[in-house]
Amino acid sequence: MAESVLFQPGRIGPVETTNRIVRAGTSETASGDGGEITDNLVEIYENLARNRVGLILSGHMFCHPRGRYATRQTGIHDDAMVPGLTRLTSAVHRHGGKVFAQLAHAGSQSRVPENRPLAPSPVPNALTGRMVEAATAVEIAEVIEAFAGGARRALRAGFDGVHIHAANGYLISEFSSALTNRREDEWGGTARARDRFVLEVLKAVRREVPAGMAVTVKLGLQDAVPGGMALDEGVRRGEALAAAGADAIEVSCNAMRLPSDSAKEYVAVGPGRALRDLLLHRLLSAPHPEAYFLPAARELRKRTRVPIILVGGMRLPTTMETILERGEADFVAMARPFIREPDLVVKLAQGRRGPVECTSCNLCLMHESHHSLRCWRVPRRRLLEHAIFRLRGGLREAHRPHSSR
Numbered sequence: 304m305a306e307s308v309l310f311q312p313g314r315i316g317p318v319e320t321t322n323r324i325v326r327a328g329t330s331e332t333a334s335g336d337g338g339e340i341t342d343n344l345v346e347i348y349e350n351l352a353r354n355r356v357g358l359i360l361s362g363h364m365f366c367h368p369r370g371r372y373a374t375r376q377t378g379i380h381d382d383a384m385v386p387g388l389t390r391l392t393s394a395v396h397r398h399g400g401k402v403f404a405q406l407a408h409a410g411s412q413s414r415v416p417e418n419r420p421l422a423p424s425p426v427p428n429a430l431t432g433r434m435v436e437a438a439t440a441v442e443i444a445e446v447i448e449a450f451a452g453g454a455r456r457a458l459r460a461g462f463d464g465v466h467i468h469a470a471n472g473y474l475i476s477e478f479s480s481a482l483t484n485r486r487e488d489e490w491g492g493t494a495r496a497r498d499r500f501v502l503e504v505l506k507a508v509r510r511e512v513p514a515g516m517a518v519t520v521k522l523g524l525q526d527a528v529p530g531g532m533a534l535d536e537g538v539r540r541g542e543a544l545a546a547a548g549a550d551a552i553e554v555s556c557n558a559m560r561l562p563s564d565s566a567k568e569y570v571a572v573g574p575g576r577a578l579r580d581l582l583l584h585r586l587l588s589a590p591h592p593e594a595y596f597l598p599a600a601r602e603l604r605k606r607t608r609v610p611i612i613l614v615g616g617m618r619l620p621t622t623m624e625t626i627l628e629r630g631e632a633d634f635v636a637m638a639r640p641f642i643r644e645p646d647l648v649v650k651l652a653q654g655r656r657g658p659v660e661c662t663s664c665n666l667c668l669m670h671e672s673h674h675s676l677r678c679w680r681v682p683r684r685r686l687l688e689h690a691i692f693r694l695r696g697g698l699r700e701a702h703r704p705h706s707s708r
């Protein structure tokens with residue numbers, strides 16, 4: 304198995320990785336009330352690094368208090384966070400791993416009721432229904448400075464890179480799409496003007512970090528909302544980010560109506576796997592195809608040589624290898640498979656050829672901010688705990704996507 308392309312060394316800007324397998328950003332909602340790192344979080348990251356993940360992208364961290372997405376989300380908004388974040392990077396580096404800090408601002412997608420988020424324009428969020436005020440010019444400048452502050456803290460805490468979250472419907476996505484950005488000033492009105500916010504964030508972040516640190520972007524290439532941003536606009540934005548110095552682009556979707564727009568359900572799960580994982584309602588359904596952002600990545604590849612990190616339904620080693628061998632992406636990233644199998648890379652190195660164990664049921668996503676990150680299908684008693692929590696109404700909020708929160 305040593306000759307698999309998955310285990311060839313990789314490079315993202317100045318950062319070298321021992322293999323091509325990336326843990327995609329996965330919000331752990333396991334921080335303290337103020338967003339500070341906990342022992343549980345250090346354990347999660349140390350376990351991934353010990354198990355040879357080539358590059359770990361952190362869960363999204365809010366870089367401004369008004370940009371907080373969920374309770375117990377990790378923060379990088381204040382210098383007081385730095386000692387905890389340093390513990391986390393030290394734990395990864397102890398095992399020779401690499402870790403990037405994902406900087407985020409949730410915009411109107413924030414699920415913290417007492418928060419006062421902002422957005423480019425007062426448009427109800429397609430996922431949460433939340434309506435917030437349009438940001439003023441001063442507030443926009445403050446948010447860009449908050450991303451720069453997050454990058455400064457990431458540097459002090461010893462991260463190997465900074466990953467800007469410009470996907471999945473959060474604030475930068477909102478500036479990128481004409482559906483949510485109705486401005487007619489220098490921040491909106493044309494595709495070029497909609498480029499400006501993410502480009503300014505990239506510039507501000509770049510300014511703060513030395514040449515030895517990578518700066519990458521998770522970019523929404525296309526809205527998952529009908530009538531929204533087309534692939535062509537997203538691809539051109541990716542090209543502009545590469546030209547402005549992004550060291551790699553992770554491909555995802557932009558505005559979302561459902562959490563499953565970015566994390567599709569039941570990927571590569573046919574009847575046999577459905578039965579083994581007690582997914583009885585899937586016994587007669589066709590599996591969702593793997594690598595579902597590959598068509599978008601192919602379009603980006605046609606326009607730029609920037610390293611591409613492909614996330615979204617990577618489930619079989621052969622699929623991952625084929626994509627890397629064909630040069631359609633330079634890294635493959637996974638989120639849910641690592642929740643269920645933190646030792647997945649070791650298993651792949653040992654020659655595992657079957658699909659990952661995760662069946663993309665999204666229970667982990669449903670429990671986000673209700674519980675810290677875990678797989679709810681193993682051990683099996685967790686399924687029972689989930690059922691009890693749900694029956695007691697614990698997930699009611701999560702199942703009301705269009706309520707205003």
Ligand SMILES: Cc1cc2nc3c(=O)[nH]c(=O)nc-3n(C[C@H](O)[C@H](O)[C@H](O)COP(=O)(O)O)c2cc1C
Pocket residue numbers: 327328329330331361362363405468471521555565566567614615616617636637638639640667668671
């Ligand atoms: C529980 C959960 C939390 C997530 N949190 C983040 C996050 O913090 N940042 C991010 O960029 N994407 C996040 N995502 C999306 C994943 O990074 C990834 O794009 C998506 O799950 C598809 O990849 P997969 O099929 O390997 O899970 C999350 C997904 C899940 C399931």
Ligand code: SF4
Pocket residue numbers: 639640642643660661662663664665666667668677678679680681
């Ligand atoms: S709960 Fe477990 S099986 Fe379901 S998507 Fe999450 S990690 Fe995968």
